[in-house]
Amino acid sequence: MKQPAIATQDHGPAGSQNATAPQAPATPEPAPNPALIRVPLSVRWRDLDAFNHVNNSKFLSYLEEARLRWMVTLPGHGMDDHVAPVVAAAHLNYRRPIEWPNELDVELFVERLGTTSLSIGHRIVGANDPGALYCDGNVVLVWIHRETGQPAALPEPVRSACSAG
Template structure:
Protein backbone atom coordinates (compact mmCIF):
# COMPACT_ATOMS: atom_id res chain seq x y z
CA UNK A 1 0.00 0.00 0.00
CA UNK A 2 1.49 3.36 -1.00
CA UNK A 3 0.89 6.55 0.90
CA UNK A 4 0.15 9.68 -1.05
CA UNK A 5 0.80 13.16 0.16
CA UNK A 6 -1.86 15.76 -0.30
CA UNK A 7 -0.60 18.24 -2.90
CA UNK A 8 -1.71 21.79 -3.40
CA UNK A 9 -1.74 23.10 -6.93
CA UNK A 10 -1.47 26.55 -8.41
CA UNK A 11 -3.80 27.94 -11.09
CA UNK A 12 -1.88 26.12 -13.86
CA UNK A 13 -2.28 22.78 -12.10
CA UNK A 14 1.38 22.46 -11.11
CA UNK A 15 2.22 21.45 -7.55
CA UNK A 16 2.85 24.50 -5.39
CA UNK A 17 5.74 24.54 -2.96
CA UNK A 18 5.03 25.04 0.70
CA UNK A 19 5.62 28.73 1.46
CA UNK A 20 8.51 29.46 3.78
CA UNK A 21 9.25 32.44 5.94
CA UNK A 22 12.43 34.22 5.00
CA UNK A 23 14.73 35.78 7.55
CA UNK A 24 16.46 39.05 6.66
CA UNK A 25 19.95 38.75 5.20
CA UNK A 26 22.78 38.95 7.66
CA UNK A 27 24.30 42.40 7.62
CA UNK A 28 26.85 41.70 10.34
CA UNK A 29 30.41 42.16 9.00
CA UNK A 30 33.06 39.49 9.47
CA UNK A 31 35.10 39.89 12.62
CA UNK A 32 38.77 39.20 11.89
CA UNK A 33 41.19 39.10 14.77
CA UNK A 34 43.72 41.90 14.32
CA UNK A 35 46.24 39.61 15.93
CA UNK A 36 45.30 35.97 16.34
CA UNK A 37 43.99 35.50 19.86
CA UNK A 38 43.49 32.27 21.81
CA UNK A 39 39.87 31.51 22.69
CA UNK A 40 40.70 29.33 25.73
CA UNK A 41 43.68 27.74 27.40
CA UNK A 42 45.28 25.34 24.94
CA UNK A 43 42.84 26.20 22.13
CA UNK A 44 44.19 27.42 18.80
CA UNK A 45 43.96 31.17 18.18
CA UNK A 46 40.74 32.50 16.66
CA UNK A 47 41.37 34.05 13.25
CA UNK A 48 37.85 35.11 12.25
CA UNK A 49 34.14 34.73 12.75
CA UNK A 50 32.42 35.15 9.38
CA UNK A 51 28.63 35.40 9.08
CA UNK A 52 27.21 33.35 6.22
CA UNK A 53 23.50 33.29 5.31
CA UNK A 54 22.00 30.05 4.01
CA UNK A 55 20.50 30.59 0.57
CA UNK A 56 17.53 28.69 -0.86
CA UNK A 57 19.80 27.39 -3.63
CA UNK A 58 22.05 25.70 -1.03
CA UNK A 59 19.33 23.11 -0.33
CA UNK A 60 19.20 19.63 -1.82
CA UNK A 61 16.32 17.23 -2.46
CA UNK A 62 16.17 16.38 1.25
CA UNK A 63 15.46 20.05 2.07
CA UNK A 64 18.70 20.70 3.94
CA UNK A 65 22.03 22.19 2.89
CA UNK A 66 23.91 19.89 0.56
CA UNK A 67 27.14 18.56 2.08
CA UNK A 68 29.27 20.13 -0.69
CA UNK A 69 27.95 23.59 0.24
CA UNK A 70 29.52 23.29 3.69
CA UNK A 71 32.86 23.43 1.85
CA UNK A 72 31.71 26.54 -0.04
CA UNK A 73 30.83 28.25 3.26
CA UNK A 74 34.30 27.39 4.61
CA UNK A 75 35.99 28.64 1.44
CA UNK A 76 34.10 31.95 1.66
CA UNK A 77 35.22 32.43 5.28
CA UNK A 78 38.86 31.62 4.42
CA UNK A 79 38.81 34.17 1.60
CA UNK A 80 37.25 36.80 3.88
CA UNK A 81 40.04 36.14 6.38
CA UNK A 82 42.79 36.29 3.74
CA UNK A 83 41.39 39.56 2.35
CA UNK A 84 41.38 41.03 5.86
CA UNK A 85 45.13 40.52 6.27
CA UNK A 86 47.22 43.71 6.38
CA UNK A 87 49.52 42.92 3.49
CA UNK A 88 49.75 40.79 0.36
CA UNK A 89 48.86 37.11 0.65
CA UNK A 90 48.78 36.43 -3.10
CA UNK A 91 50.81 37.82 -6.00
CA UNK A 92 51.71 37.13 -9.60
CA UNK A 93 54.40 34.78 -8.29
CA UNK A 94 52.77 32.97 -5.33
CA UNK A 95 49.27 31.82 -4.47
CA UNK A 96 47.60 29.47 -2.00
CA UNK A 97 46.09 26.15 -3.01
CA UNK A 98 43.89 23.91 -0.93
CA UNK A 99 46.00 20.81 -0.25
CA UNK A 100 43.67 18.97 2.12
CA UNK A 101 40.37 19.40 3.89
CA UNK A 102 38.86 17.36 6.67
CA UNK A 103 35.25 17.86 7.70
CA UNK A 104 33.07 16.21 10.32
CA UNK A 105 29.38 16.67 9.56
CA UNK A 106 27.68 17.03 12.94
CA UNK A 107 24.09 17.92 11.99
CA UNK A 108 22.10 19.10 8.96
CA UNK A 109 21.61 22.79 8.23
CA UNK A 110 18.07 23.76 7.30
CA UNK A 111 16.78 26.88 5.59
CA UNK A 112 16.37 29.60 6.70
CA UNK A 113 19.46 29.88 8.84
CA UNK A 114 22.18 32.36 9.66
CA UNK A 115 25.56 30.76 10.25
CA UNK A 116 28.89 31.76 11.72
CA UNK A 117 32.03 30.18 10.33
CA UNK A 118 34.81 30.24 12.91
CA UNK A 119 38.41 29.89 11.74
CA UNK A 120 41.30 28.94 14.00
CA UNK A 121 45.06 28.95 13.41
CA UNK A 122 46.08 25.36 14.15
CA UNK A 123 49.54 25.25 12.56
CA UNK A 124 51.89 27.61 10.74
CA UNK A 125 54.65 26.00 8.67
CA UNK A 126 57.26 27.30 6.26
CA UNK A 127 55.04 26.91 3.18
CA UNK A 128 51.63 26.04 4.59
CA UNK A 129 49.04 26.75 7.26
CA UNK A 130 46.43 24.51 8.83
CA UNK A 131 43.19 26.33 9.59
CA UNK A 132 40.68 24.74 11.94
CA UNK A 133 37.05 25.49 11.20
CA UNK A 134 33.58 25.22 12.70
CA UNK A 135 30.20 26.15 11.31
CA UNK A 136 27.82 27.11 14.10
CA UNK A 137 24.36 28.65 14.40
CA UNK A 138 24.50 32.44 14.69
CA UNK A 139 21.89 32.55 17.46
CA UNK A 140 23.30 29.57 19.43
CA UNK A 141 27.02 28.86 19.06
CA UNK A 142 26.49 25.60 20.93
CA UNK A 143 24.83 24.23 17.76
CA UNK A 144 27.77 22.90 15.73
CA UNK A 145 26.97 21.87 12.16
CA UNK A 146 30.50 20.78 11.28
CA UNK A 147 34.13 21.04 12.32
CA UNK A 148 37.51 20.01 10.97
CA UNK A 149 40.46 21.70 9.27
CA UNK A 150 41.97 22.70 5.96
CA UNK A 151 45.59 22.88 4.81
CA UNK A 152 46.59 25.72 2.48
CA UNK A 153 49.96 25.51 0.75
CA UNK A 154 51.51 28.51 -0.99
CA UNK A 155 53.00 27.61 -4.35
CA UNK A 156 55.22 29.29 -6.88
CA UNK A 157 52.85 29.88 -9.82
CA UNK A 158 55.63 29.37 -12.36
CA UNK A 159 57.21 26.16 -11.09
CA UNK A 160 54.24 24.68 -9.19
CA UNK A 161 56.52 23.99 -6.21
CA UNK A 162 55.90 25.02 -2.61
CA UNK A 163 56.82 28.64 -1.84
CA UNK A 164 57.54 30.44 1.41
CA UNK A 165 54.51 31.57 3.38
CA UNK A 166 53.87 35.32 2.87
CA UNK A 167 54.67 37.49 5.91
CA UNK A 168 51.08 38.83 6.02
CA UNK A 169 49.75 35.28 6.43
CA UNK A 170 52.33 34.42 9.10
CA UNK A 171 51.46 37.61 11.04
CA UNK A 172 47.73 36.98 10.57
CA UNK A 173 48.14 33.58 12.22
CA UNK A 174 49.97 35.14 15.18
CA UNK A 175 53.42 34.00 14.04
Protein backbone atom coordinates (compact mmCIF):
# COMPACT_ATOMS: atom_id res chain seq x y z
CA MET A 1 0.00 0.00 0.00
CA LYS A 2 1.39 3.34 -1.01
CA GLN A 3 1.73 5.92 1.77
CA PRO A 4 0.26 9.37 1.09
CA ALA A 5 2.76 12.14 0.52
CA ILE A 6 3.30 14.38 3.49
CA ALA A 7 3.66 18.06 2.79
CA THR A 8 6.70 19.58 4.44
CA GLN A 9 7.94 23.10 4.66
CA ASP A 10 11.57 24.18 5.03
CA HIS A 11 11.70 26.43 8.06
CA GLY A 12 15.36 27.34 7.67
CA PRO A 13 17.86 27.32 10.53
CA ALA A 14 16.66 26.50 14.03
CA GLY A 15 13.06 26.12 12.92
CA SER A 16 12.60 29.75 11.94
CA GLN A 17 9.68 30.52 9.68
CA ASN A 18 11.92 32.48 7.32
CA ALA A 19 13.85 30.44 4.76
CA THR A 20 16.06 33.37 3.77
CA ALA A 21 19.75 33.55 4.66
CA PRO A 22 20.42 33.77 8.42
CA GLN A 23 20.97 37.25 9.76
CA ALA A 24 23.81 38.20 12.07
CA PRO A 25 22.65 38.24 15.71
CA ALA A 26 21.99 41.65 17.18
CA THR A 27 24.52 43.06 19.60
CA PRO A 28 23.44 41.80 23.02
CA GLU A 29 22.22 44.19 25.64
CA PRO A 30 24.13 44.28 28.91
CA ALA A 31 22.88 42.17 31.81
CA PRO A 32 19.93 43.90 33.51
CA ASN A 33 21.47 43.68 37.00
CA PRO A 34 25.00 43.89 38.37
CA ALA A 35 26.98 40.69 37.90
CA LEU A 36 27.30 38.27 40.80
CA ILE A 37 30.37 36.90 39.02
CA ARG A 38 31.99 36.82 35.60
CA VAL A 39 33.85 33.55 35.01
CA PRO A 40 36.32 33.05 32.17
CA LEU A 41 36.24 29.57 30.62
CA SER A 42 38.07 27.96 27.72
CA VAL A 43 36.21 25.80 25.25
CA ARG A 44 37.69 22.31 25.41
CA TRP A 45 38.03 20.02 22.40
CA ARG A 46 35.97 17.38 24.24
CA ASP A 47 33.05 19.84 24.45
CA LEU A 48 32.46 19.57 20.69
CA ASP A 49 29.85 17.38 19.03
CA ALA A 50 29.69 15.83 15.56
CA PHE A 51 28.83 19.23 14.07
CA ASN A 52 32.12 20.70 15.36
CA HIS A 53 30.52 23.10 17.80
CA VAL A 54 29.92 22.93 21.55
CA ASN A 55 27.21 20.40 22.37
CA ASN A 56 24.09 21.93 23.91
CA SER A 57 24.54 19.92 27.13
CA LYS A 58 27.94 21.53 27.73
CA PHE A 59 26.28 24.92 28.08
CA LEU A 60 24.71 23.59 31.31
CA SER A 61 28.16 22.48 32.48
CA TYR A 62 29.55 25.96 31.83
CA LEU A 63 26.70 27.50 33.86
CA GLU A 64 27.20 24.98 36.67
CA GLU A 65 30.91 25.83 36.83
CA ALA A 66 30.14 29.55 37.09
CA ARG A 67 27.50 28.99 39.81
CA LEU A 68 29.91 26.86 41.84
CA ARG A 69 32.67 29.43 41.52
CA TRP A 70 30.24 32.07 42.80
CA MET A 71 28.97 29.90 45.65
CA VAL A 72 32.47 29.14 46.97
CA THR A 73 32.86 32.90 47.55
CA LEU A 74 29.97 32.77 50.06
CA PRO A 75 30.41 31.91 53.74
CA GLY A 76 29.58 28.20 54.04
CA HIS A 77 29.26 28.02 50.24
CA GLY A 78 25.59 28.99 50.55
CA MET A 79 24.66 25.87 52.50
CA ASP A 80 25.12 24.18 55.84
CA ASP A 81 24.47 20.84 57.52
CA HIS A 82 20.72 21.41 57.28
CA VAL A 83 20.02 23.26 54.01
CA ALA A 84 21.41 23.09 50.47
CA PRO A 85 20.41 24.37 47.02
CA VAL A 86 19.01 22.23 44.22
CA VAL A 87 18.35 23.20 40.63
CA ALA A 88 14.58 23.45 40.16
CA ALA A 89 14.56 24.76 36.57
CA ALA A 90 16.92 25.74 33.79
CA HIS A 91 16.05 27.90 30.80
CA LEU A 92 18.61 28.35 28.04
CA ASN A 93 18.25 30.36 24.86
CA TYR A 94 20.88 29.08 22.43
CA ARG A 95 21.68 32.20 20.43
CA ARG A 96 24.55 30.96 18.25
CA PRO A 97 26.96 28.03 18.10
CA ILE A 98 30.20 28.11 20.06
CA GLU A 99 33.17 26.95 18.04
CA TRP A 100 36.62 25.75 19.06
CA PRO A 101 39.04 27.27 19.88
CA ASN A 102 37.27 29.94 21.89
CA GLU A 103 37.43 31.82 25.18
CA LEU A 104 34.16 32.56 26.96
CA ASP A 105 32.87 34.64 29.84
CA VAL A 106 29.91 33.35 31.83
CA GLU A 107 28.05 36.18 33.55
CA LEU A 108 25.64 35.49 36.39
CA PHE A 109 23.21 38.01 37.87
CA VAL A 110 20.18 38.01 40.15
CA GLU A 111 16.86 37.99 38.33
CA ARG A 112 14.61 37.30 41.31
CA LEU A 113 15.28 36.82 44.99
CA GLY A 114 12.56 34.86 46.77
CA THR A 115 12.03 33.46 50.24
CA THR A 116 13.30 29.96 49.44
CA SER A 117 14.51 30.38 45.86
CA LEU A 118 16.81 32.41 43.69
CA SER A 119 16.55 32.93 39.95
CA ILE A 120 20.04 33.46 38.54
CA GLY A 121 20.13 35.01 35.09
CA HIS A 122 23.03 34.07 32.87
CA ARG A 123 24.79 35.08 29.69
CA ILE A 124 27.57 33.26 27.88
CA VAL A 125 29.54 35.71 25.76
CA GLY A 126 32.83 35.76 23.90
CA ALA A 127 35.70 36.79 26.17
CA ASN A 128 37.42 38.55 23.29
CA ASP A 129 34.14 39.68 21.71
CA PRO A 130 31.52 40.58 24.35
CA GLY A 131 29.14 41.33 21.47
CA ALA A 132 29.06 37.60 20.69
CA LEU A 133 26.11 36.33 22.74
CA TYR A 134 26.03 32.54 22.68
CA CYS A 135 23.42 31.86 25.33
CA ASP A 136 21.18 33.60 27.84
CA GLY A 137 18.41 32.56 30.19
CA ASN A 138 18.16 31.61 33.86
CA VAL A 139 18.45 28.85 36.41
CA VAL A 140 16.20 28.63 39.46
CA LEU A 141 17.77 27.33 42.66
CA VAL A 142 15.62 26.29 45.60
CA TRP A 143 17.10 25.76 49.05
CA ILE A 144 15.78 22.64 50.75
CA HIS A 145 16.07 20.95 54.12
CA ARG A 146 18.49 18.08 53.57
CA GLU A 147 16.50 15.70 55.80
CA THR A 148 12.98 16.39 54.54
CA GLY A 149 13.47 17.76 51.02
CA GLN A 150 11.07 20.58 51.86
CA PRO A 151 11.83 24.20 50.87
CA ALA A 152 14.00 26.13 53.33
CA ALA A 153 14.66 29.84 53.76
CA LEU A 154 17.59 31.23 51.79
CA PRO A 155 20.69 31.35 53.97
CA GLU A 156 21.58 34.88 55.07
CA PRO A 157 24.95 34.90 53.22
CA VAL A 158 23.13 34.12 49.95
CA ARG A 159 20.50 36.81 50.56
CA SER A 160 23.19 39.35 51.47
CA ALA A 161 25.33 38.56 48.41
CA CYS A 162 22.30 38.88 46.14
CA SER A 163 21.12 42.13 47.71
CA ALA A 164 24.53 43.85 47.62
CA GLY A 165 25.18 46.36 44.94
